[in-house]
Amino acid sequence: MAGRPEQLFPLFASLEALDGIGPKTAKLLEATGIESPGDLLMSLPYAMIDRRRRETIRGADLPATLTVEVTVGAHRPPRNRGGAYRIHVEDRDTEFQLVFFHARGEYLKKLLPPGERRLVSGKVELFDGMAQMVHPDHMMPVDEAADIPPYEPVYHLTQGVTQKAMFKATRSALVRVPELPEWIDQGVMKREGWPDRKAALEQAHAPEGLADVMAEAPARARLAYDELLAHQLTLALARQTARKGKGIASRGTGKLQDRVLSSLPYSPTNAQTRAVSEIAGDMLSPQRMNRLLQGDVGAGKTLVAFLSLLIAVEAGGQGVLMAPTEILARQHMAGLAGLAAAAGVRMELLTGRDKGSQRAEKLAALAGGMIDILVGTHAVFQEDVVFNDLRLAVVDEQHRFGVRQRMELAEKGIAADVLVMTATPIPRSLSLAQYGDMDVSILDEKPPGRQPITTAVVSTDRTEEVIAHLERAIGEGRQCYWVCPLVEESEVSDLVAAEERFKHLRARLGESVVGLVHGQMPPTEKDAAMADFQSGRTRVLVATTVIEVGVDVPNASIMVIERAETFGLAQLHQLRGRVGRGTAASTCLLMYQGPLTDTGRRRLDIMRETEDGFRIAETDLEIRGAGDLIGTAQSGLPKFRVADLERQTGLMAVAQTDARALLAADPALKTPRGEAARLLLWLLRQDRAIRLIGVG
Template sequence: MSGRPDILFPLFAELEGLDGIGPKTARLFQQMEVVKPRDLIFTLPHSGTDRRRRASIREVTPGSTATVEVRVGAHMAPRGRGPYRVQVQDAETAFQLVFFHARGDYLQRQLPPGESRVVSGKVELFDGVAQMAHPDHILRPEDAAEIPDFEPVYPLTAGLTQRGMTRAVASALTRLPDLEEWIDPSLVAREGWPGWAEAVRAAHAPAGGADLSPTAPARQRLAYDELFAHQLTLALARQSARRGAGKPTEGDGRLRRKVLAALPYTPTGAQERAMREIAADMAAGRRMNRLLQGDVGAGKTLVAFMALLVAVEAGGQGVMMAPTEILARQHLESLQPLAEEAGVVLELLTGRDKGAERRAKLDALARGDIQVLVGTHAVFQRDVEFHDLRLAIIDEQHRFGVAQRMELSAKGRGAHVLVMTATPIPRSLSLAQYGDMDVSVLDEKPPGRTPVKTALVSAGRMEEVVDHLRHAIAEGRQAYWVCPLVGESETIEATAAEERFKRLRAALGEGLVGLVHGQLPPAEKDAAMARFVAGETKVLVATTVIEVGVNVPNASIMVIEGAERFGLAQLHQLRGRVGRGAAASTCLLMYDPPLTEGGRRRLEILRETEDGFRIAEEDLAMRGAGDLIGTAQSGLPRFRIADLERQSALMAVAQADARLLLQEDPTLDSPRGRAARVLLWLMEQDKAIRLISVG
């Protein structure tokens, strides 16, 4: 399995060997991320032009394409800077062919007066006169069969033409190798999919609009190949993570029973189920690699702490990592009371720990005196040694891709890994992003959380909102006021937040209003947060820094200014900051009219539902996958053909298929396994190939 199989060489050669591609064109293709014939065959047409032969241009509506046979009439050379015109007559009507910057002698040869030609191009009405500017095709009637009835239209970059693209693709298609089938034969039969090479040819030769849709068999098959290669990579990563022997870690339940007895409520069914799944994974001899996915306020903290207690009961240690210092401190605060009930030693380690104090913590950790460590990525540093680490929990606001997860398990020491995310992700995306993991979902709210009443308020009613706050503060309640997103600029956002802070302070009174934004020094941010948590300030003006993790049960009002500028998931996360106590909570979505169609739809969905999973599905439908989790740092693969929104069902099939294949053939040595290796090379999944070779 050392190198790329010979059969794929023609697809991985230089582009310049293809018809009509020289060094200059090759550079243009590079801008489209097309650097070899393989990339070209996976660049599918996005639409098509109907070029069926018509008797007359009268058969098409202006603005569409017509292909007609005409008799060529008089040539009219331009006066001054105007265009060059040629009169022509089809079976029913006369019209003009129009050329800008044309050479008359060339057009005389192309369109000799008195002869017949077949022309194809877009027909427009100009001052009541029909014209066709720069026809795409001008051919003698005997050569007109060259024009396809339906011509594919490809994505282009400046400098490339449709004709050049079509020619290059045709040339690349002559190199298609005949590859063995890697998809499960019963699936191919059930779906009626063509073989790989046949599917590629069909996708480049659509016979009509239906062939361009994601549901066309050839397109579905090629999308499936992409998803299957991706899921196979994730399944190999999962297999190699599991090969890493985990330490069987089984607790006797004594600490967990203490905590459960002290809780003022009973865990939900979903929490119970997740705790059982995690405990079973940790007890097994292979390393756990599980995702704990829960909506805002679904009670992930309790489940995570119970998992840490399994490690401690078994005589080991656990670590919980948060992406920021504020969140690490928050975890510490929410775990502290539980740790006290269980009698477990809990400590915090962040980048702020320096000198002797840090040294002392590291020594205690190495001796095993600290049983549970909470920290930022500072816990990853070289000199941090555990006595016996059994479980690492990563609280991950999408900052960890598959690669980092592999790195963590390489640091391994056989530690089990649990990743927590508070962002409900639609199933197709969570499979794309976390397909290497087993998933536990918390889809019930614990008792004691009150539903949040959500209302839409136009920005013109600002005074009423401030009045409402004044009354609420008098009743001893607290509120968040989130300032609008301003493009990409944190500085402008900070300024806007400072303005709002000054105006609210003037309206509500000195000392009652606090401020946090991204530009403040961390110490000031922490201090402002602490004052709000302690209830000294009643209103916290903030940019979106509070979106994740802040827990102030007494805060029961959330005002979001410029709500139409936020994404659905973000609004849902922000709203989740209230409704954590017993008081009835409200979320006011303040918008600047007029709303766009999309903006209105987003705000209405929030008003209708508090179900994060439903909101995420809607968000995916409205925004698309890359946008939903910010493709740049999402760890989401970029697919050339597969469309995660429209083909989400295929992703689940691909995951099941990939896991089954590896179960039956872990080293990919069966005939289908070897075909799948070729697919991995074809899809450039080199990481996966390394995983097989180390296996």
């Protein structure tokens, strides 16, 4: 693979090659990920200061930042220690004072000699009727005035790096920007009215008004697009590589699927039918499928996944369903047992608990093709697990399966099609950033019979009323979850909160009516408490958030969430999705303790307004930001310097289409635009993508 192209060398030089950056400043910048002139140029100013020259400060609307030429007058050192050092100055029409604290008189006399002309710039305020400029930002001889730009960019600073140093360094980095061929599609450039990259950098670092520091400014949008395009090219190359891997064409007969469908008490939704046919189409093609199945709480992803696994079995192969935890794997196994029986296929569970001869028997049956569908944790990909003919791997994931893991799966020589399921509705911009290498099927309608859920917001002052309401509902044969608050300080206090609530409710509603589950319980007790609730022996289940994932009790129609304002939106949405699964009308009561913060109020309001997980996720993104939403550490989300995933969703979608179209027309990136795109990948350090092109 060829190395970095020569024309980019100036942008990858050492930071110390730039004006105003010595070894110390270079170290401070490197600590924030700015390692080269190219990186520095992608750290754009976030504001600007108007430093245009004025003849006089008279008539200005104070306080204001002003730049004016003055004649220096008398110096008045402080009378007492810690007092102000004042210098009298006059502009064309009026006089004012420059004020310094902890000043060194000798230094100021040298800098501002009485009788001389100087240019000063800084914030002017009125104090006791006298205009004064405290600690001016700039003081210089008139012939050096050109050093102050009329509009001065303001940069985000790292401790120890000054605005002056950033300004000098960025100016000297701009001089190094080479003329590069254009990698953006000409149609897009024209439609958006974007400048070329060099001009975009120059404009972005020399804003002339507030509009120029906004994300929508053409120069900034263009630089953001470069980042998004480089990222989407990397994902599209990963997708191309995954597809190049020889897949297996699996043709379903529909025989087993029909058995399952006719055993169901309802018909699948249009969205489910559409998703199954998209998956069947992918499985039929000899290229490897890499698809994301995204669905809201209760949209019926599991049925779609199971029907897809049956296509693999109908085609004479095997399927595997992987869950992130053993509990979820067991639950899938229990939930799908009925469907497997209806289809007449053999399904087995393999987890870390399988040992010795029991494990050996399962592995032999798997290798011999006797097991049709295997359910398990990631343990199903250990060395000794051998399939007879694996056609489809379904990964049920909670964000822990990034591009890297998807590529590893491919490298294990598994030619199987891959379907990744996620239960968390992800806003479009994030799903493009995180799953841009995949094709996406979205389940956006609820299966018939799912009741709408009435959501109400009540203050904790009304707890007793809520309990009275519960008493009536239990009398009518209904069941209820009561979720206790998350207490940040320690696990113990979560437990205390849950146990206190449990005792209180038992005293009010009766000993045998109320059950308790929390994270500290031994698994057997937890399972027993859940089983009691599922069978209806207990009517109220007091729980910490252990119940948010995958619990299904159709008779439970009330969800009380205490201190709802302490939960994230995604969590509230998942918890609410535990009710509304039966035929009874369901309610979710969000109890809050006032006073609410603005964010807390916004969260509860959106929950009351909508059950649409995608809308809730969009709001969550606006409130929390991208990294936080997915937990940056394991999010697999790229770090962009200019692009803003929350506000530039549209650009990300354009970048994805553009990247895929470019690779479809020019898979090896050999055309002039393809060569330009390679430069972009080098420029934005997407070296991994360059390896994917092959010879490079």
